[in-house]
Amino acid sequence: MPEASAIPNSPPAAVPPSAPKKGPRGEVLLYARWCKGCRICVEFCPAKVLAMDPDADHPYVAAPEKCTACHFCDTHCPDLAIVVRKLE
Amino acid sequence: MTVKLMQGNEAIAMGALAAGCRFYAGYPITPSTEVAEVLARELPRVGGKFIQMEDEIASMAAIIGARVGGLKSMTATSGPGFSLMQENLGYAANTEIPCVVVDVQRLGPSTGSPTAAAQGDVMQARWGTHGDHPIIALSPISVRQAFDLTVTAFDMSERYRTPVLLMTDEIIGHMREPVEFPDFSTIKVYEQKVNEKPEDYKAFRNTPDGVPPFAAQGLGYRYHITGMLHDEVGFPTQRMDEIDPWVERLNSKLDKYMDEIALVEADHQVGARVALLSYGCSARTARHAMKAARSRGQKVDLLTLLTLWPFPERQVEALGERVDRICVVEMNLGQMALEVERIVGRKKVVRVTRANGEMITPQMVLDAMEVSK
Amino acid sequence: MSNQHILDAATLENDEALIPQSGWFERSETLQKLRKNKKFPTIWCSGCGIGVVMGALIRAIDHLGLKNDDVALVAGIGCSARMPVYMDFNTMHTAHGRALAFATGLKIARPDMKVIAVMGDGDALAIGGNHFIHAARRNIGITALVVNNAIYGMTGGQYSPTTPLGGRATTAPYGNIEPPFPICELATAAGASYVARSTVYHALELDKFLAEAIAKDGFSLVEAVSYCHTTYGRLNKLGAAADMMRSLKDNTISKSALDRMTPEEKAANTKIVRGNFVNIDRPEYTNTYADLITRVQEGEK
Numbered sequence: 192m193p194e195a196s197a198i199p200n201s202p203p204a205a206v207p208p209s210a211p212k213k214g215p216r217g218e219v220l221l222y223a224r225w226c227k228g229c230r231i232c233v234e235f236c237p238a239k240v241l242a243m244d245p246d247a248d249h250p251y252v253a254a255p256e257k258c259t260a261c262h263f264c265d266t267h268c269p270d271l272a273i274v275v276r277k278l279e
Numbered sequence: 280m281t282v283k284l285m286q287g288n289e290a291i292a293m294g295a296l297a298a299g300c301r302f303y304a305g306y307p308i309t310p311s312t313e314v315a316e317v318l319a320r321e322l323p324r325v326g327g328k329f330i331q332m333e334d335e336i337a338s339m340a341a342i343i344g345a346r347v348g349g350l351k352s353m354t355a356t357s358g359p360g361f362s363l364m365q366e367n368l369g370y371a372a373n374t375e376i377p378c379v380v381v382d383v384q385r386l387g388p389s390t391g392s393p394t395a396a397a398q399g400d401v402m403q404a405r406w407g408t409h410g411d412h413p414i415i416a417l418s419p420i421s422v423r424q425a426f427d428l429t430v431t432a433f434d435m436s437e438r439y440r441t442p443v444l445l446m447t448d449e450i451i452g453h454m455r456e457p458v459e460f461p462d463f464s465t466i467k468v469y470e471q472k473v474n475e476k477p478e479d480y481k482a483f484r485n486t487p488d489g490v491p492p493f494a495a496q497g498l499g500y501r502y503h504i505t506g507m508l509h510d511e512v513g514f515p516t517q518r519m520d521e522i523d524p525w526v527e528r529l530n531s532k533l534d535k536y537m538d539e540i541a542l543v544e545a546d547h548q549v550g551a552r553v554a555l556l557s558y559g560c561s562a563r564t565a566r567h568a569m570k571a572a573r574s575r576g577q578k579v580d581l582l583t584l585l586t587l588w589p590f591p592e593r594q595v596e597a598l599g600e601r602v603d604r605i606c607v608v609e610m611n612l613g614q615m616a617l618e619v620e621r622i623v624g625r626k627k628v629v630r631v632t633r634a635n636g637e638m639i640t641p642q643m644v645l646d647a648m649e650v651s652k
Numbered sequence: 653m654s655n656q657h658i659l660d661a662a663t664l665e666n667d668e669a670l671i672p673q674s675g676w677f678e679r680s681e682t683l684q685k686l687r688k689n690k691k692f693p694t695i696w697c698s699g700c701g702i703g704v705v706m707g708a709l710i711r712a713i714d715h716l717g718l719k720n721d722d723v724a725l726v727a728g729i730g731c732s733a734r735m736p737v738y739m740d741f742n743t744m745h746t747a748h749g750r751a752l753a754f755a756t757g758l759k760i761a762r763p764d765m766k767v768i769a770v771m772g773d774g775d776a777l778a779i780g781g782n783h784f785i786h787a788a789r790r791n792i793g794i795t796a797l798v799v800n801n802a803i804y805g806m807t808g809g810q811y812s813p814t815t816p817l818g819g820r821a822t823t824a825p826y827g828n829i830e831p832p833f834p835i836c837e838l839a840t841a842a843g844a845s846y847v848a849r850s851t852v853y854h855a856l857e858l859d860k861f862l863a864e865a866i867a868k869d870g871f872s873l874v875e876a877v878s879y880c881h882t883t884y885g886r887l888n889k890l891g892a893a894a895d896m897m898r899s900l901k902d903n904t905i906s907k908s909a910l911d912r913m914t915p916e917e918k919a920a921n922t923k924i925v926r927g928n929f930v931n932i933d934r935p936e937y938t939n940t941y942a943d944l945i946t947r948v949q950e951g952e953k
Contacts, residue, residue: 340754
């Protein structure tokens with residue numbers, strides 16, 4: 192049986208609200224064609240990386256430098272329209 | 280093999296084994312239960328699998344699932360269980376998954392008379408499940424034929440990618456006759472031939488012969504099977520340009536093969552102006568009546584339907600052109616007579632029917648032939 | 653406004669509705685398990701939790717390192733049952749309530765495959781109730797994934813066997829008067845050897861439970877608590893998808909937290925309990941039948 196700790200991408204218990212000083216820890220890519228605009232990613236991102244695009248019905252990456260690669264958005268997007276890549 | 284005194288239901292089980300059936304899921308119901316009991320005992324001997332499911336709905340579902348998993352499969356039931364199986368029977372017809380369903384008919388409707396014979400499910404066999412769909416139904420008249428037509432059922436189900444019904448009855452199911460089966464190793468049933476690579480395979484391709492090859496899942500062919508109307512790949516669709524060809528192909532796919540599918544036994548007598556038409560246990564009555572009539576100098580034809588569906592229109596039409604009257608002998612109130620009337624006209628058809636559990640007697644048939652002159 | 657983080661039609665090389673074949677798509681191992689010939693976006697409403705469950709399922713299968721050919725998804729009918737078609741496994745979309753029965757036949761024919769039945773609450777517990785308890789009783793090696801949004805969503809919002817007492821639905825316009833089934837207790841009592849519940853808010857916990865359930869020999873049940881904001885949410889004024897997602901965070905409690913409570917606190921608890929409730933070893937049906945075949949072929953009468 193797989194150990195809990197062996198599951199990748201376990202989110203940290205708490206994400207610091209301020210931007211990390213060393214630059215973004217993750218890169219967010221959003222596929223607008225699949226996004227249905229539910230706003231779950233925008234409302235739940237702990238670092239407020241995403242915001243709704245006022246000219247479209249999908250989010251845009253408003254603050255890419257703040258991404259901590261917590262993976263909340265890409266594991267909770269109902270449309271699998273977000274991919275978060277950890278930056279080395 | 281040696282000669283054995285065998286019961287019809289057991290012969291059906293033997294036919295299934297001979298045809299390569301390696302999965303049975305069923306629910307006990309009189310008068311079909313022996314089919315399950317024999318296979319519960321025999322399937323593990325040949326590495327096959329038997330399970331008694333929680334109901335007939337689950338049984339029909341399980342045999343479809345097993346065929347998708349690569350095992351030829353069968354279930355057996357009677358009227359009330361046959362009614363329960365209809366939805367999933369339609370699933371198999373829609374998704375073109377081969378399987379065999381045996382209905383050992385008893386007197387209905389509803390609980391009816393569990394130990395009394397009848398042939399009252401034959402129209403349900405054609406239209407019991409909703410929607411336009413094709414179906415094959417066979418009906419044996421003897422214990423040996425119960426074995427043979429079970430093998431044929433498996434062959435046709437694979438060859439035409441359709442569920443096939445074996446419509447028998449309590450008489451044939453429970454009677455015992457001496458039989459000698461051929462060596463099972465000599466019995467060959469159609470094998471699926473999938474020539475396409477998995478990436479090119481379309482499980483519901485509109486092939487010119489009307490029957491796309493069937494690939495079991497889990498062996499490299501990963502595709503989607505759905506009971507929704509689907510395209511050639513198997514995905515649900517609402518496009519008319521995908522639905523129309525599918526509806527057409529599905530509902531005409533057996534038409535091309537009527538000569539191979541529509542099995543009858545014809546006993547013509549030159550100069551006969553009256554014919555008997557029957558199937559299943561009633562055909563034995565009809566044969567007695569025919570022999571009695573002929574021994575008294577009365578000329579009479581006998582047409583025995585081994586295939587009930589698709590209805591053997593060509594043979595019945597030809598019969599209608601040879602004779603003035605066709606007496607349809609069946610243990611229901613005229614279900615197949617409706618088909619005969621449709622083909623030859625109502626004026627030519629005399630119904631010799633009974634739906635109270637008692638077999639029709641040869642005398643009843645002779646009387647009907649007399650009265651209808 | 654667009655930036656390099658957004659991929660839209662202009663940047664794609666092939667049919668826009670199919671999975672993009674370049675760059676962005678290839679970065680995600682998860683997305684590799686989606687069917688490349690299926691049109692996206694998915695059929696579900698904007699914000700529906702079923703899509704979140706699909707992501708968790710794919711990650712669990714990916715984590716276990718299973719080959720696509722070895723995985724079969726068998727679904728019933730309903731919004732949850734529309735899940736399998738999107739994934740590159742052996743998939744079946746069957747009849748309402750009957751996923752476990754079809755899956756039973758498939759598993760018996762191919763005991764070596766991992767068979768997962770994908771069902772909704774009404775699908776699994778109403779019309780499918782009988783197959784549910786018998787599959788658990790047999791302890792057949794199938795993973796039952798029941799997405800519980802407490803409503804019949806596909807047909808427009810009728811109450812289901814898991815709709816809360818008092819909840820409004822189109823067929824319970826004055827409030828539901830039927831007490832709901834406790835899915836996990838039902839599976840436990842029927843004989844399941846692995847039983848767990850999580851929610852679409854706790855997506856990574858769902859990954860974990862699904863991976864454990866799929867790896868387990870025996871009947872495993874994972875209840876994925878979700879929501880239907882379109883029907884139930886609207887009829888009961890529970891807000892948008894994100895609001896209902898938030899309430900799954902606020903109105904659930906972990907089993908370990910519950911176990912630390914006093915008996916009085918436990919009795920007063922109204923929150924949904926998340927956790928792994930059962931993980932035992934019982935003989936699995938197809939293994940037992942294989943032993944039976946061996947014994948019979950060795951001469952047992």
